[in-house]
Amino acid sequence: MTTLITGARGKVAQGVLARLHSAGHRVRAASARPAELTVPAGVAAVELALDRPETFAAALDGVRQVFLYPEPSGIRALIRAAEAAGVEHVVLLSSSSVLGPDAATDPLARHSLQVEHALAASSLTCTFLRPDAFASNSFGWAHPIGRAMPVQLAYPDAHTAPIHPEDIADIAFEALTGDFLKGRSLTLSGPESLTFRAQLAALSAAIGREVPVERISREAAEQQMSAFMPAPMAGSLLDLWAAASHGPAAVADTTETLLGRPARTYAQWAAENAPAFTGH
Template identity: 70%
Template sequence: MTILVTGSRGKVGRGVVARLHAAGLPVRAASAAPAELAVPDGVATAELRLDAPETFDAALDGVRQVFLYPEPSGIDAFVKSALAADVEHVVLLSSSSVLAPGAETDPLASPSLLVERALAASGLTSTFLRPDAFASNAFAWIHPISQGLPVELAYPGASLAPIHPDDIADIAVATLTGDLLRGRAATLTGAQALTFREQLAILSEATGRDIPLVDITHAEAEEQMARYMPAPMAASLLALQKEAAEGPAAIADTTGTLLGRPARTFRQWATENAAAFTGR
């Protein structure tokens, strides 16, 4: 009754693997490059490339549950292989962006939405975890903070409720090992709404560094972001930030409402990851 974890190189995937293994459950960590995985001793690994159906059968052998990363390439073939392998339950790491108007054509939302639709049409029991902003999105500020440069933002008042990746892993494992959210969809957030300005203030305290903030225009931000991501994605991100600046972020399901324990805070995440911003 092995549980297959795709995306095992990511923070959430690694957390799911570690928790399942610590609980004594059979888990197989999958990746396009399994030799590069850092997994606990005794955890089996497998090659799985979601755009390469020839890798599916071996990875799914003996698997009854899957923690799935939302890659739409090859999803129809993956569903077919999962059904043939007698997989009973898929937990998808989706995104809250699938709920937004225009999700079908949005470069951020459409990959998750396509996978959700394929799973919903398959007959497989599927759970859709839809996290909103990750606390780890703040890693985008590593360069300016580490170099003592100002963080330039078009919408410093954008309000989000960032969720700690470890909370997502906890919820995923509870879903894989029990009845929590089975066959349902849930939007996941942290328990506190914070603006970008407030997040930077917390990072300043955690790192012991002054972090200057400079307001820039929407057009300037779009030009900057397009240097390191596709222009449509930059435009989508900025549209989300503009909308988020209109009021406090809504709080959805958290580890408090789902697991009965306090959600990890952005301050906790900042303290745990302060060295990434300082080089120490």
């Protein structure tokens, strides 16, 4: 049985691919730009572009499972092609944001929600992984920390329960290779609620020097963030963090509750990725 990994340049997808390949499963890596992929020896890299349906058949040939990134463009055509190719199971890397009351209009949630709805209407068995904040979101602080500048935040006391990307890959691997998680919708988080200040303290410990935090206005934060993302998405994130400043974040399922293995901590992620924050 071959498993197709879409979005194979992503960190979680790479982790899933590596686990499947190491365990002896047949796996195929897909990307709109397959020449840019780095894959293990013996793994085929194929083109899969959602705006080019002519790429679907070759990518899906012989595939029975798909690890899918949530891109709504062309998703219904891809699902039809998957059904025609004999695909049986899809594991979707969705988002916990789809559970919000305004998910259908929320810029953070609607892409994942549209893909979930399309899959739910199909004949495929679907497993939805809905992680909360990724620990790797902290890479957004690498520029100021690496230059010994303060990290500017409108809501430094906002709580999240950041999940290590390798934990997501572990859970996805289990969903693709066993029956216990298949067909379920799983909200995932890290093992503890941490404010942004606490996360920055963990990064400070990892790099061996203090990371100063500077509170700025919401307006200033929105202006900064809008240089890197659409303004509505920046506004939605700031709304989320404002609400998250009122108390601890909920801890959802982890590798501990699902797999019986300790969840990786944010401090572990910080230690593993310290070089990205040292300016070297």
